[in-house]
Amino acid sequence: MDKITERLAEIVGKDYVSTSAEERFIYSRDQGVQQPHMPDYVVLPDNARQVQEIIHLANNDSIPVVPMGGGLVLSGLTIPLAGGIVLDMKRMNRILEVNESSHYAVVEAGTSQGMLDAYLKKHHPRLKHSLPDAPPAATIAGNIAIHGSGHLSQSEGGFHSEMVTGLEVVLGSGEMVKLGSCSTVPGWFSRAPLPDLAGLFLGWNGTTGVITKVGIKLFPRPRFHDVLIYMTEDIDIAPDILFRIIETEVAEDINYALSPKPDYLNGFQMIVINLVANTEIELNMKKKIIRDALYDYYKTKESGFMPLPPAMKGDFLEAPQKALSKFADVKKGGGFEYVGAIMPVEKIPDACREGVRITDRYGITYSLGARIIGRGHSAMFFFAYPFNRADTQDIEKVSHALEDTNAAALKLGGIPWKTEVSGQKLILEQMEPQTSSLMMKIKSLLDPNGIMNPGNWEVK
Amino acid sequence: MHELKFDPEICKSCTSCDCIMKCQYIDLESDQAKSEHAKLVAGEDSSILHDCVTCYACEEYCPFGNHPFYLIVERQEQRGVHPAPKPLEESQVIMMGPKGRIKPKELSPPVMNMCFFTVMNGGIRGSLFEGVSKFGGSDVFCNLMFLHFARNSTIRQRLPLMIENIMKNFLEPAGAKELICYHDECYGTYTSWAPAFGIDVPFKPVHLFDFIYNRLVELKENIKPLGIKVAYQRPCSNRLCPQTDHFVDDIFSLIGAERPKREFEYENALCCGGVPEAQQRFELTEEIQHKNVEDMKASGAAYCVFNCPFCFWTLSEPVLKAGLIPIMMSDLCLMALGE
Numbered sequence: 199m200d201k202i203t204e205r206l207a208e209i210v211g212k213d214y215v216s217t218s219a220e221e222r223f224i225y226s227r228d229q230g231v232q233q234p235h236m237p238d239y240v241v242l243p244d245n246a247r248q249v250q251e252i253i254h255l256a257n258n259d260s261i262p263v264v265p266m267g268g269g270l271v272l273s274g275l276t277i278p279l280a281g282g283i284v285l286d287m288k289r290m291n292r293i294l295e296v297n298e299s300s301h302y303a304v305v306e307a308g309t310s311q312g313m314l315d316a317y318l319k320k321h322h323p324r325l326k327h328s329l330p331d332a333p334p335a336a337t338i339a340g341n342i343a344i345h346g347s348g349h350l351s352q353s354e355g356g357f358h359s360e361m362v363t364g365l366e367v368v369l370g371s372g373e374m375v376k377l378g379s380c381s382t383v384p385g386w387f388s389r390a391p392l393p394d395l396a397g398l399f400l401g402w403n404g405t406t407g408v409i410t411k412v413g414i415k416l417f418p419r420p421r422f423h424d425v426l427i428y429m430t431e432d433i434d435i436a437p438d439i440l441f442r443i444i445e446t447e448v449a450e451d452i453n454y455a456l457s458p459k460p461d462y463l464n465g466f467q468m469i470v471i472n473l474v475a476n477t478e479i480e481l482n483m484k485k486k487i488i489r490d491a492l493y494d495y496y497k498t499k500e501s502g503f504m505p506l507p508p509a510m511k512g513d514f515l516e517a518p519q520k521a522l523s524k525f526a527d528v529k530k531g532g533g534f535e536y537v538g539a540i541m542p543v544e545k546i547p548d549a550c551r552e553g554v555r556i557t558d559r560y561g562i563t564y565s566l567g568a569r570i571i572g573r574g575h576s577a578m579f580f581f582a583y584p585f586n587r588a589d590t591q592d593i594e595k596v597s598h599a600l601e602d603t604n605a606a607a608l609k610l611g612g613i614p615w616k617t618e619v620s621g622q623k624l625i626l627e628q629m630e631p632q633t634s635s636l637m638m639k640i641k642s643l644l645d646p647n648g649i650m651n652p653g654n655w656e657v658k
Numbered sequence: 659m660h661e662l663k664f665d666p667e668i669c670k671s672c673t674s675c676d677c678i679m680k681c682q683y684i685d686l687e688s689d690q691a692k693s694e695h696a697k698l699v700a701g702e703d704s705s706i707l708h709d710c711v712t713c714y715a716c717e718e719y720c721p722f723g724n725h726p727f728y729l730i731v732e733r734q735e736q737r738g739v740h741p742a743p744k745p746l747e748e749s750q751v752i753m754m755g756p757k758g759r760i761k762p763k764e765l766s767p768p769v770m771n772m773c774f775f776t777v778m779n780g781g782i783r784g785s786l787f788e789g790v791s792k793f794g795g796s797d798v799f800c801n802l803m804f805l806h807f808a809r810n811s812t813i814r815q816r817l818p819l820m821i822e823n824i825m826k827n828f829l830e831p832a833g834a835k836e837l838i839c840y841h842d843e844c845y846g847t848y849t850s851w852a853p854a855f856g857i858d859v860p861f862k863p864v865h866l867f868d869f870i871y872n873r874l875v876e877l878k879e880n881i882k883p884l885g886i887k888v889a890y891q892r893p894c895s896n897r898l899c900p901q902t903d904h905f906v907d908d909i910f911s912l913i914g915a916e917r918p919k920r921e922f923e924y925e926n927a928l929c930c931g932g933v934p935e936a937q938q939r940f941e942l943t944e945e946i947q948h949k950n951v952e953d954m955k956a957s958g959a960a961y962c963v964f965n966c967p968f969c970f971w972t973l974s975e976p977v978l979k980a981g982l983i984p985i986m987m988s989d990l991c992l993m994a995l996g997e
């Protein structure tokens with residue numbers, strides 16, 4: 199055992215450090231097309247104090263540290279590009295507090311989406327948090343660290359990073375800080391009215407520090423659910439249909455999807471509208487409001503609502519929605535690129551056309567879609583390309599498609615989301631120089647030795 | 659090719675215009691009904707083309723068997739009237755289309771066609787269906803549902819191939835002359851639609867209830883009478899074969915179920931609501947379902963029995979909410995057999 203391993207074992211216990219080739223192999227890659235790179239150490243801390251000690255050690259010995267939650271980001275953001283430590287946060291999965299009156303939960307960073315959801319269902323059945331459609335092993339911190347979004351993003355105020363009420367973070371420099379109300383009083387209820395420092399860790403892909411605790415907003419969990427699906431062949435009317443639905447302010451979640459599979463849906467755009475209510479009367483009223491909002495469209499019979507007998511609603515009523523996870527392995531071999539771009543809603547038709555053009559160019563299959571964020575304030579548009587990891591040609595095609603997609607997203611006026619290093623570079627090239635310079639200044643302040651997830655958000 | 663056997667002279671001399679006057683969804687005075695219908699016959703635009711919920715009932719109402727409903731569908735298609743949204747229609751055409759994926763299967767009589775409802779294979783079980791060989795899927799699918807989408811042409815085009823597939827791949831190898839139709843749609847296709855369009859059916863279709871009734875007679879000893887009131891949700895396609903309705907009563911009398919008196923029963927049966935919903939007529943859907951289920955409840959029925967799986971999926975929830983138990987006819991019979 200080398201000195202570093204010994205020291206790490208002293209901090210977290212020897213069962214929670216690994217330098218074995220098998221383990222490092224697993225942590226060297228994700229499901230996307232990014233090149234694998236081996237870490238030197240895999241470490242699983244149990245608490246914030248241990249995280250702090252690891253960061254001190256890493257600073258002393260200039261060892262890169264890559265925080266990792268579920269490792270489901272798919273764009274290589276947890277691949278240790280410069281080796282070093284992969285800091286797997288999954289042991290830190292305690293749910294520390296649920297405040298029923300002020301509607302927030304405080305969790306350790308490695309708490310998974312599934313765990314929090316199950317915990318709330320069991321102990322606080324009247325409350326829920328916004329769930330991404332990622333597999334339930336995705337973590338709360340990993341998701342906010344990349345500005346994730348989920349089933350309450352439309353109705354309850356935007357990206358999950360906007361639902362953060364407070365953070366505890368170990369900075370790249372090793373200091374531990376609390377941000378939000380919890381920095382001043384015991385409650386984790388709000389980031390306001392203080393200067394908002396949480397943003398220094400949201401969207402930074404773990405390059406400024408390790409989030410150890412998260413305060414996250416909770417919302418009422420109404421008893422009744424339903425779903426409406428609107429179908430059209432005309433890409434260009436999609437934004438107006440979406441706006442009309444958004445304007446009703448009665449939908450919980452609004453998603454748009456276009457996929458060539460199954461055959462009978464090829465070329466048809468589906469707008470999936472999820473509704474919740476406390477009573478059946480309320481639910482029926484909401485359905486009527488939405489249908490009335492689209493009357494001008496469906497009366498022409500050019501588009502319309504799909505009849506959905508209750509038995510066929512199945513998965514559509516669930517959060518997280520499983521359709522994309524099922525689609526992820528359509529090519530078998532477990533490869534999945536899920537490129538997102540945050541963009542204005544009116545760009546959806548162009549993004550679709552671009553997605554289809556790119557996939558035609560490389561002869562790959564796709565699932566395109568968008569989730570409305572806020573009351574139509576933006577959309578998280580996804581370009582999902584499944585591939586077979588055992589097929590090098592397939593990987594190559596998807597890699598090219600990914601590059602083209604990032605460039606196309608920027609050209610359309612959107613910004614690639616949770617993008618891999620090459621995509622980050624594209625963004626930084628296009629960014630106002632003063633902005634990127636400020637980013638770098640902040641980064642060097644918080645992470646003076648550049649140990650945090652090196653390679654990401656770097657201007658060279 | 660395969661023209662509808664419709665005689666305009668019959669309509670001209672018809673004084674009752676039952677096809678429209680008895681319709682539960684189109685509300686026209688007698689004179690209006692006749693003039694709108696005359697337009698329909700003449701191939702002109704008529705409110706009937708737009709208001710029809712495609713419940714098939716007028717096929718039963720017409721005392722002359724002059725196929726008023728098939729005529730409506732012909733005219734809708736000719737005039738480009740789309741009862742349901744076009745994308746829905748187009749995707750259904752692809753979804754239900756033949757895929758050329760027939761897997762050879764050893765069958766022996768009695769042979770049953772599950773239609774498109776192979777998901778219901780599990781319901782074909784127990785002593786009630788012992789020895790029954792079954793097949794199904796999009797390559798042997800009657801396609802009659804396209805009546806709801808103003809697409810006689812799709813049925814016309816696909817049905818001969820379906821019949822050929824059924825004969826060559828299943829009935830001939832099994833040495834079977836009869837085909838039990840799991841769904842009323844298939845039975846209605848072979849006994850009503852195909853003859854109306856001059857398409858030969860080289861086998862004898864057997865209605866599912868006919869088969870079940872005869873099986874129950876054989877199993878009579880094992881039946882424990884249920885002693886329950888059961889409302890029957892008559893599917894649209896049963897309008898094409900009303901002569902089979904007596905099997906419901908016959909089966910009920912064997913299993914000890916009572917078919918309570920209802921307002922919306924027999925000729926007045928109401929649609930499950932699935933099709934008007936597809937037509938984007940949401941208020942009408944709610945109204946029909948409400949009336950139908952309230953009527954079941956008022957009749958004192960404890961169960962609502964179905965033959966059509968689509969009706970079952972559509973109406974189960976409202977039926978359950980009204981406190982009745984939705985059940986397929988085959989399961990109801992299995993219950994009586996203690997299985």
Ligand SMILES: Cc1cc2nc3c(=O)[nH]c(=O)nc-3n(C[C@H](O)[C@H](O)[C@H](O)COP(=O)(O)OP(=O)(O)OC[C@H]3O[C@@H](n4cnc5c(N)ncnc54)[C@H](O)[C@@H]3O)c2cc1C
Binds near residue numbers: 333402408
């Ligand atoms: C089928 C499928 C569907 C998806 N749907 C959605 C969706 O609807 N919405 C959505 O937002 N995402 C979605 N995703 C993308 C992704 O899986 C999620 O965003 C997921 O929440 C990421 O969380 P994670 O724990 O896996 O993060 P990881 O992949 O582990 O990490 C993501 C980033 O955050 C950093 N990080 C992780 N933990 C910490 C920490 N404690 N401190 C500092 N930085 C940290 C990592 O270094 C990395 O840069 C989907 C993915 C799949 C496969």
